[in-house]
Amino acid sequence: MNSFVEKVNFFGNTNAEELAKKYGTPLYVYNENILRDRMHKVSQVITKYPYTANYSVKANTNIHILKLAHEEGLNCDAMSEGEIRMLEAAGFEYDRIFFVPNNVSDEEMKYAIDRNIMTSLDSLAQLRRYGKLNKGGKCAVRINPGVGAGHHEKVVTGGKKTKFGISEEDIDEIFEIAKEYNLTIAGINQHIGSLFMKPDPYLEAVSNLLRIAKRFKNLEFIDFGGGYGIPYHKLDDEAEYDIEDFKKRLEPILDEFVKDYGYAPLFKSEPGRFCVAEGSVLLGRVYATKTNAGKEYAGTDIGMNVLVRPSMYDSWHDAEIIRDGKVVKRENLKEITICGNICESGDLLCKERPVPDIKEEDIVCLLDTGAYGYSMCSNYNSRPRPAEVLITKAGEDKVIRKRETYEDLLRHM
Numbered sequence: 001m002n003s004f005v006e007k008v009n010f011f012g013n014t015n016a017e018e019l020a021k022k023y024g025t026p027l028y029v030y031n032e033n034i035l036r037d038r039m040h041k042v043s044q045v046i047t048k049y050p051y052t053a054n055y056s057v058k059a060n061t062n063i064h065i066l067k068l069a070h071e072e073g074l075n076c077d078a079m080s081e082g083e084i085r086m087l088e089a090a091g092f093e094y095d096r097i098f099f100v101p102n103n104v105s106d107e108e109m110k111y112a113i114d115r116n117i118m119t120s121l122d123s124l125a126q127l128r129r130y131g132k133l134n135k136g137g138k139c140a141v142r143i144n145p146g147v148g149a150g151h152h153e154k155v156v157t158g159g160k161k162t163k164f165g166i167s168e169e170d171i172d173e174i175f176e177i178a179k180e181y182n183l184t185i186a187g188i189n190q191h192i193g194s195l196f197m198k199p200d201p202y203l204e205a206v207s208n209l210l211r212i213a214k215r216f217k218n219l220e221f222i223d224f225g226g227g228y229g230i231p232y233h234k235l236d237d238e239a240e241y242d243i244e245d246f247k248k249r250l251e252p253i254l255d256e257f258v259k260d261y262g263y264a265p266l267f268k269s270e271p272g273r274f275c276v277a278e279g280s281v282l283l284g285r286v287y288a289t290k291t292n293a294g295k296e297y298a299g300t301d302i303g304m305n306v307l308v309r310p311s312m313y314d315s316w317h318d319a320e321i322i323r324d325g326k327v328v329k330r331e332n333l334k335e336i337t338i339c340g341n342i343c344e345s346g347d348l349l350c351k352e353r354p355v356p357d358i359k360e361e362d363i364v365c366l367l368d369t370g371a372y373g374y375s376m377c378s379n380y381n382s383r384p385r386p387a388e389v390l391i392t393k394a395g396e397d398k399v400i401r402k403r404e405t406y407e408d409l410l411r412h413m
């Protein structure tokens with residue numbers, strides 16, 4: 001594909017150059033139609049049994065995007081008090097929030113308990129802590145699925161090499177703690193890791209969790225976790241994660257479980273990336289081009305503080321080059337390293353990437369930045385965080401977060 005942004009008319013009634021002039025760069029731009037489409041798709045993963053998709057908000061907590069998730073009927077999972085507060089600000093009812101924290105304090109647990117938010121505990125120690133705070137209460141436990149998957153070892157959350165979840169060997173102890181504090185274990189959840197394009201490891205983990213679920217009586221819900229991938233190599237025509245095929249393969253596994261268990265508890269999943277990644281691009285301006293030791297560089301204002309994924313996980317984001325508001329054709333490609341403006345040699349967005357020639361003042365448009373983009377931004381090198389703009393259904397541009405100012409940087413000092 002020559003251009004994704006042109007194919008889907010990403011910028012609606014405007015174009016990248018106009019947006020960059022109006023709001024400055026770097027700039028996160030979101031497209032409402034794409035966000036809604038992906039949110040709707042995940043809500044249809046299971047249709048035969050009671051099911052909710054919980055949007056995993058760590059991927060993106062802009063409250064305007066959370067409001068879209070609310071309108072699309074998704075529930076959400078939150079991993080911190082901060083994420084719960086974002087959901088409250090977006091209008092989420094407490095029974096549509098699932099709190100899945102890791103190593104939290106009494107205060108943070110109490111925030112959820114006081115609001116009657118279902119919480120999953122991810123270790124025996126946290127379960128005990130919860131029991132003391134909420135005797136006679138109801139909660140869930142996170143099981144380590146024994147298998148993991150993901151695009152980088154840093155995002156694998158299941159299996160023997162991770163800090164997450166309670167191992168199968170420790171399940172008897174869950175029951176002992178529950179008895180001691182009179183807790184009802186209403187649900188179990190898991191998450192194998194982030195970004196797989198083939199459903200096999202996930203399906204294996206579903207079967208495994210359902211086998212384990214039979215040891216728990218009267219479960220109200222079983223949550224299989226998130227991790228569905230998106231095609232980051234879409235310019236090279238990478239196929240999408242095949243939800244239909246996934247659904248077809250998942251259903252018989254659920255059928256068998258429901259037959260054995262006697263009823264269908266509420267099934268859940270926790271997709272983050274799938275809901276939001278493709279619904280955003282990141283625009284940056286090229287301020288310098290140069291050749292160092294025979295290698296060409298294009299220097300932009302998209303530092304690793306704005307998008308950390310490439311430097312943190314060697315992640316790939318497709319790049320389109322935009323000149324005078326038009327996408328430059330992908331021909332006469334040459335290898336250019338696109339980098340940011342941060343004082344680190346790892347501040348690279350696209351390493352030795354075949355792209356059309358890049359000139360100063362061009363716009364680099366990075367694709368698929370809606371998940372773990374803005375939510376992982378920092379102020380490194382004392383750079384204010386960028387603005388976020390939404391292209392609405394009607395094709396209009398609307399600011400959904402202002403650019404930070406230098407006053408913001410000084411505010412707490």
Ligand code: LLP
Nearest residue numbers: 056191194195226227228270271272273372
């Ligand atoms: N549920 C739990 C318990 C999780 O830990 C995560 C992600 C999700 C759901 C959502 O996973 P998703 O559907 O988005 O793959 N920053 C990394 C990804 C870290 C994911 C952490 N946990 C990245 O940029 O690739």
